[in-house]
Amino acid sequence: MTLLAYQVFLAVVEQESFQKAAQVLNLTPSAISHAVASMETELGSALFIRSKQGVYLTNYGKELFPYIKNVQNSEEYFQQAVAQIGGMEKGVVRIGTFNSACVEWMPSLLRGFEKDYPNIRIDIYQGSYDDVYQWLKDGIVDLGFLSSTSAGDLSCTPIYQDKIICVAPQGFKTENEGYITIEELKKQRFVTQREGCDADVNHVMNKYDLPGGGGSYIADDMSAVSLVMGGFGVCLMPELVIRNIPFPVEVIPLEVEEKRTIVLAYVRSDVLAPAVQKMQSYILESFQKKAEEEQ
Template identity: 35%
Template sequence: MNLFKYEIFNKVAEIGSFTKAGEMLGLTQSAVSHAISSLEKEFGFELIHRSKQGLKLTPDGQIMLSAIRRALQAQELIKQEAANINGITKGIVRIGTLSSISAKWLPTIIRKMEVQFPGVQIQLREGDYYEIEQMLMDGVIDCGFLNRSYSNLFPFTPLLRDELLCIVSTKSSLFKQDKVDIKDVELEPFILSSYNGTNDIKSILDLYNVKTNIRFELYDESSIVTMIEHGLGISILPELVLRKLPSNVRAIPLKQDCYRTIGIATKLTLSPATEKFIELLTSWLSKENKKNKLQQLL
């Protein structure tokens, strides 16, 4: 078993280029090409189809990529376990994350990891629920932030009950309300957040049989807020994705109990480094929640 060849193949599949993969691994393009050709000869079939349009894994290559990633993960786990026995936490933690969590949680968590476990390297990959689940299934990441509804295939630890809020501007008839009945969003043009897989907002609207007049569907929440700021509609968004709102825009609680449950989904077998990351994450969130509750009481 030549694990270095496996690393080369994995990097080529990830990057889609012999040259760029070589640059990242400190190899020449010809060395990368030779390693792939050697693997193809060893396996007895083509792994990568080369054409003027670029590189594309063959169906056999896709199958072998999954197996090779499992082998590389096993190698990483062995290294981390050996370091753990010696009292040293080191290794790589590959995390699939939502953009809102990248902005609000991870800078603090990564800094704490660097201080407490300097031997651990954090790698981030952003995506939506569907993409993060696929990355877990493909073995690209060790853990990922998902909604509870996306946790059926993996162990899932709930982290946050994220309230869904109605976002309106001064142009809206709902602007001065203390709470908004979810049925009232039928009265105005609606801007829906759009991404792959199950949609938190659409699921809530369907649950309460709300028939919205969808004017736009946008992927980026900040773009949705900008549209609302200009009086082009209203929306419902999770509290976690919201940053400082414009002066003419409000986030109003809904009368119904509407929320999403954000948590961390993991592979069945966790490396010591991944375990430390999750322990630190849950501990920090617990302290933050207690701090927020105390501030609300004061």
Template identity: 35%
Template sequence: MSLVKYEILNKVAEVASFTRAAEALGLTQSAVSHAVSSLEKEFGFALIHRSRAGVTLTSEGDTMLRAMRHVLDAEELLQQEAAHILGVTRGKVRIGVISSISSNWMPEIVRIMDNQFPGIQVELREGDYYEIEQWLLSGEVDAGFLNGQNSGQFQFTELQQDPLLCIVSDKSPLYDKAEIDIVELEDMPFILNSHKGTNDVNVILEQYHVKPNIRFELSEDVGIISMISHQLGISILPKLVINNLPLTLKAIPLKQGGYRTIGIAMKHQASPVTKKFAEILSSWLKEQNMK
């Protein structure tokens, strides 16, 4: 069975569309459809459920795709090891990133990778911690940024502790404070980041038994900041997401401290290219911290 067919099915599942998969792979839609149909004929059961809303994997398709990804990963590792023996760094690395990392770190890291290792193709996929962990488990990414990882399934390297800050408007009674005691947030109108997985803000609120009046739960930091700008509440956000606050807003440290731990998780048997990416990332962060 052709690895190309596996790659096609993988892309169809990723983008949930024959048309978008064809565009991404530089193929015709009929070629993509034929490849999937050919696999279904070889296996003897449906892999894709087709509907007017789009395409989704059948339960059998999901099971088979997981196995196919292992094969594709093994092929990619084989090619990378061969290149490594020849003294060449070449291959593809897929990284799961959170929004604050994609905007603050990735532009410079990708630039460095492009300049120093033009043979490495970096692919970024943005999501929250929960989604990135699921992508790691399913093999959809080779490495991903998480906020702490106790699972033995991954190799986790801590990179940085990102302080949590209280964001208030100039109309807030807390605006002139040099620091804020988290207990002062009890019953105050609050906008919470609603991402799935371990929520760093919920953790610190629960740690100190503080229950603010949660008015809104939003998934995008820009929406939270906009709500605060309109005096609709306050919030707690990591420092990395608030580089360009409006002049009417202020980021104030918490008396109790508090931070999120950012690290990169990867398979224990990571590919040479994945290891090279992590090495470049760690070196760059060390240089930034020394400035």
């Protein structure tokens, strides 16, 4: 298979349409169809399911996807290496991030990095822990922000300790000034995010046998805070989620110290492209400097 064939395959996957893939690659739809048909003939199996709703991978295509993505990544890494040898700093870095890390850190990281490396493009992919993990495994992103509990078998470097706190409606009074006890939390009604959205908070809830949400299946932080603001209950969440954002809620420390460890994750550090290595170093150095300033 040629590099163009790999590009066609990935464009069809991303666009879920031969017509849209043709537009992205500046080819005709018939050229896309011919390329896909040639791939399927060469491989001896169908890669895509064609339907009125769109074009989707077969199970066989799904199995091949990460390998074809790695071929494309290898070509990108090669071009970056050639540019670096020629004295140019260029390339593409794709970063996966969960919501609160994106809101709190990405603007300043992007501004600083682009100032030093204006010819390196940064693509941001935002999703849940599960999304970022799978994007890394499939080669969709090069680097990812995750919690240590969700990094699985990925290589990673710890960069930040984020406290778990209680968020309560405005005017909420605790039995003890300045903190809330576990026993008091057990008496509360909770707003919780659905399973898989915040593994660290779920771990704390299970650890102390705290009551579940009782009908709330929230998928994002801001919706959970909005329900708390409306008096629907209290919630536990990482401090990073609401830092520097003036919500009309009470932010209350727990009597016990619980934290999530945020990590910078990647599949293998020894195969990172030159541009990715520079971004990795920039992120790690930025957080090291941040930690030193906070001491």
